[in-house]
Amino acid sequence: MHELGRKAREASAWVAKADTGLKNKALLAIAAELETARPALRQANAVDLENGRSRGLDAALLDRLELTDARIDTMIENLNQVASLPDPVGTIDDLKYVPSGIQVGKMRVPLGVIGIIYESRPNVTIEAASLCLKSGNAVILRGGSESIASNQAIAQCIQKGLAAIGLPEAAVQVVETTDRQAVGTLISIPEYVDVIVPRGGKGLIERISRDARVPVIKHLDGICHVYIDDLADREKAVAIAVNAKTHRYGVCNAMETLLVNRAVAADWLPELAQRYQEIGVELRGCSEVCDLIPDALAATEDDWQTEYLAPVLSIKVVGDMGEAIRHINRYGSHHTDSIITESYTRGRDFLREVDSSSVMINASTRFADGFEYGLGAEIGISTDKIHARGPVGLEGLTSQKYVVLGDGHIRK
Amino acid sequence: MHELGRKAREASAWVAKADTGLKNKALLAIAAELETARPALRQANAVDLENGRSRGLDAALLDRLELTDARIDTMIENLNQVASLPDPVGTIDDLKYVPSGIQVGKMRVPLGVIGIIYESRPNVTIEAASLCLKSGNAVILRGGSESIASNQAIAQCIQKGLAAIGLPEAAVQVVETTDRQAVGTLISIPEYVDVIVPRGGKGLIERISRDARVPVIKHLDGICHVYIDDLADREKAVAIAVNAKTHRYGVCNAMETLLVNRAVAADWLPELAQRYQEIGVELRGCSEVCDLIPDALAATEDDWQTEYLAPVLSIKVVGDMGEAIRHINRYGSHHTDSIITESYTRGRDFLREVDSSSVMINASTRFADGFEYGLGAEIGISTDKIHARGPVGLEGLTSQKYVVLGDGHIRK
Numbered sequence: 001m002h003e004l005g006r007k008a009r010e011a012s013a014w015v016a017k018a019d020t021g022l023k024n025k026a027l028l029a030i031a032a033e034l035e036t037a038r039p040a041l042r043q044a045n046a047v048d049l050e051n052g053r054s055r056g057l058d059a060a061l062l063d064r065l066e067l068t069d070a071r072i073d074t075m076i077e078n079l080n081q082v083a084s085l086p087d088p089v090g091t092i093d094d095l096k097y098v099p100s101g102i103q104v105g106k107m108r109v110p111l112g113v114i115g116i117i118y119e120s121r122p123n124v125t126i127e128a129a130s131l132c133l134k135s136g137n138a139v140i141l142r143g144g145s146e147s148i149a150s151n152q153a154i155a156q157c158i159q160k161g162l163a164a165i166g167l168p169e170a171a172v173q174v175v176e177t178t179d180r181q182a183v184g185t186l187i188s189i190p191e192y193v194d195v196i197v198p199r200g201g202k203g204l205i206e207r208i209s210r211d212a213r214v215p216v217i218k219h220l221d222g223i224c225h226v227y228i229d230d231l232a233d234r235e236k237a238v239a240i241a242v243n244a245k246t247h248r249y250g251v252c253n254a255m256e257t258l259l260v261n262r263a264v265a266a267d268w269l270p271e272l273a274q275r276y277q278e279i280g281v282e283l284r285g286c287s288e289v290c291d292l293i294p295d296a297l298a299a300t301e302d303d304w305q306t307e308y309l310a311p312v313l314s315i316k317v318v319g320d321m322g323e324a325i326r327h328i329n330r331y332g333s334h335h336t337d338s339i340i341t342e343s344y345t346r347g348r349d350f351l352r353e354v355d356s357s358s359v360m361i362n363a364s365t366r367f368a369d370g371f372e373y374g375l376g377a378e379i380g381i382s383t384d385k386i387h388a389r390g391p392v393g394l395e396g397l398t399s400q401k402y403v404v405l406g407d408g409h410i411r412k
Numbered sequence: 413m414h415e416l417g418r419k420a421r422e423a424s425a426w427v428a429k430a431d432t433g434l435k436n437k438a439l440l441a442i443a444a445e446l447e448t449a450r451p452a453l454r455q456a457n458a459v460d461l462e463n464g465r466s467r468g469l470d471a472a473l474l475d476r477l478e479l480t481d482a483r484i485d486t487m488i489e490n491l492n493q494v495a496s497l498p499d500p501v502g503t504i505d506d507l508k509y510v511p512s513g514i515q516v517g518k519m520r521v522p523l524g525v526i527g528i529i530y531e532s533r534p535n536v537t538i539e540a541a542s543l544c545l546k547s548g549n550a551v552i553l554r555g556g557s558e559s560i561a562s563n564q565a566i567a568q569c570i571q572k573g574l575a576a577i578g579l580p581e582a583a584v585q586v587v588e589t590t591d592r593q594a595v596g597t598l599i600s601i602p603e604y605v606d607v608i609v610p611r612g613g614k615g616l617i618e619r620i621s622r623d624a625r626v627p628v629i630k631h632l633d634g635i636c637h638v639y640i641d642d643l644a645d646r647e648k649a650v651a652i653a654v655n656a657k658t659h660r661y662g663v664c665n666a667m668e669t670l671l672v673n674r675a676v677a678a679d680w681l682p683e684l685a686q687r688y689q690e691i692g693v694e695l696r697g698c699s700e701v702c703d704l705i706p707d708a709l710a711a712t713e714d715d716w717q718t719e720y721l722a723p724v725l726s727i728k729v730v731g732d733m734g735e736a737i738r739h740i741n742r743y744g745s746h747h748t749d750s751i752i753t754e755s756y757t758r759g760r761d762f763l764r765e766v767d768s769s770s771v772m773i774n775a776s777t778r779f780a781d782g783f784e785y786g787l788g789a790e791i792g793i794s795t796d797k798i799h800a801r802g803p804v805g806l807e808g809l810t811s812q813k814y815v816v817l818g819d820g821h822i823r824k
Contacts, residue, residue, distance in 0.1 A: 013741065017765050090764060098786045102775050107763065111797050194797050215627065215798045236820030243822035329425065338816075351519065351815050352502060353429050363514050363818025372823075373814065374510045385523050385606050386627045387799040390814040402785065402802040403763050404750075406775025408648030410655035411784075 005192025030161030044153035110136030145178035221333035222252025229341035230263035417604025442573030456565035522548030557590035633745035634664030641753035642675035769802035
């Protein structure tokens with residue numbers, strides 16, 4: 001791992017200064033290699049699937065593992081798309097003269113070497129590599145042991161693409177061992193790795209955050225809320241509450257708790273409950289909710305802090321927006337929360353006071369997504385407070401250094 | 413410490429939503445309290461000085477510890493100045509419509525609770541408290557044991573000022589114990605503390621970075637370089653090389669290594685050496701330098717990675733700008749580096765390729781400073797790569813969350 005790190009550090013200087021055209025060519029060259037290597041990719045993937053079956057992986061995991069032709073299409077499409085995104089590297093902002101006569105500005109620069117630790121889906125290899133490359137970073141990828149053959153095959157395409165363009169192959173390295181110790185080392189070498197992005201289950205992310213000696217950009221829970229204010233438009237409230245919960249269940253930006261203002265609860269909740277029950281969502285509520293919805297189960301303290309990722313919803317009646325905000329800031333995961341209201345003043349206050357990476361007015365929490373936000377791509381959604389919050393795109397993989405232009409200026 | 417943390421977390425919600433006028437009033441109220449408390453501050457400081465003397469602290473440390481009337485003036489001036497700075501909190505950038513019809517933007521928000529760990533100078537208590545407060549954060553301050561009485565006296569002024577304006581006193585807390593364990597706890601409670609800013613010697617900062625379970629914004633070394641290109645203007649080169657080394661020695665943005673292009677070394681170095689020797693700077697050089705400057709000592713590998721903070725300078729002759737950049741990126745501390753050149757192309761490349769928090773053309777490294785950059789204040793200079801690089805002002809104590817404005821929008 002130290003050797004991998006050393007090579008990545010060396011390569012990072014080359015990627016950092018590669019111009020936009022060169023990086024785009026490399027991305028397209030990798031896409032061409034994937035196209036050519038379809039049979040090899042399917043073959044390598046078959047080995048992983050076979051091993052997975054014999055190790056008794058469940059059907060959902062095997063499905064995520066599979067590299068169908070459609071998924072290879074998506075990887076190629078992904079490379080094309082990242083190539084078409086604007087390059088953040090080198091952008092200079094706020095360059096201005098200060099009283100001493102020097103000009104001071106900020107230049108956007110790559111972070112250096114990024115370590116990505118992820119689980120089963122092999123297409124993450126391409127997603128992560130393309131974003132790191134475009135943002136001028138070298139990357140060390142450590143995928144799940146169950147997808148090792150597929151990842152190696154993808155890695156070969158990447159290396160060939162880089163070599164064809166004359167970029168160092170060490171700009172993208174895939175860890176070849178499934179040894180757990182490799183992860184322990186990767187997250188402990190700040191001299192070679194500048195930031196770690198873990199993608200996977202909560203257990204993985206908690207373990208990495210606890211042990212890392214390198215900064216981590218992470219996403220823990222997605223306990224998202226919709227608060228229906230008494231000054232809400234009823235139609236918008238119902239549409240958003242249904243969409244935020246039921247559009248997709250297993251995603252981090254799905255609503256897990258619905259907060260409803262007492263003034264409209266008796267009138268609106270029965271209709272909403274019926275909509276949820278038609279779709280098959282289990283409802284758990286506070287005592288007031290249980291009085292209004294006979295089929296709802298009683299919610300426990302645990303329910304307010306659970307990311308169900310399933311057709312289950314907890315519902316609580318609150319007295320006013322202040323109570324809703326306190327509930328969100330206390331039980332939520334600082335991910336995405338939305339207020340439904342027609343009140344200008346309440347919307348204004350909600351935006352400021354809710355301490356989450358995405359705060360919304362009259363929109364479904366399902367919009368919290370790099371593509372929907374126009375970032376063009378996303379490497380993950382950060383629930384951290386420093387560096388980047390919310391969907392992390394190319395810019396989140398860079399930082400800004402100061403540039404100073406003088407003409408022989410000295411400090412007096 | 414956990415109780416302190418809990419109270420800070422609670423207070424942080426109030427400071428975060430306090431409007432600019434209220435925060436400014438609090439800063440001015442604290443200034444008024446300091447003015448009134450001058451005798452009490454001097455008295456408390458006398459206790460620290462007395463203890464310091466009996467513990468045998470050296471003269472330099474005792475000097476840093478002393479709260480003269482002029483230093484109290486500076487603290488008051490500091491509060492006035494921070495009150496006059498623009499408030500970054502709540503600023504919304506890049507709010508725009510995206511194809512789905514929602515508007516997406518980024519709002520600047522406080523980090524939450526900041527822990528500051530610092531050494532002897534008691535005026536840091538005011539500097540840090542004022543910046544954290546203005547940027548909407550709660551803060552826990554942990555000063556050096558040698559300044560505990562002074563810090564407590566300053567803390568009382570802060571508490572009174574906050575109370576007078578109706579802000580929670582827990583918005584600024586000064587740890588009352590000198591117990592080392594308190595630091596260990598402060599840096600291990602991510603549930604209460606969002607970021608740690610250590611200010612002090614390298615030993616302190618390394619220890620904290622190693623043990624922290626909370627993100628750290630830190631400044632390690634300042635091994636700054638000036639590279640004199642063969643296309644430099646001789647007068648500017650000499651002026652900047654002298655200024656960067658000799659303007660002040662004990663500061664992180666002083667030059668520690670001078671790199672000189674071979675084409676001008678023989679001609680220019682003797683003049684430069686004479687200037688340095690007149691001022692009393694010890695020179696250590698590579699073999700070529702030693703040939704040109706008879707009095708120079710031979711530099712060892714260690715010299716290239718030493719922050720002297722003293723009238724000592726290492727000098728190396730390089731073949732071209734590429735060699736200079738490789739030396740800087742390898743031996744430097746990614747703090748501040750400057751090229752002296754009249755070449756447009758070399759200046760352009762140097763800015764992009766040097767991986768430091770401040771990169772300069774034709775200016776003294778001594779300009780790397782929050783005040784010189786127009787930030788109005790600085791809590792420190794970050795040599796980290798994520799979140800903030802270089803001088804960290806109010807903006808560095810905030811991050812950005814996404815705000816989404818819709819009109820009943822749902823994901824299709």
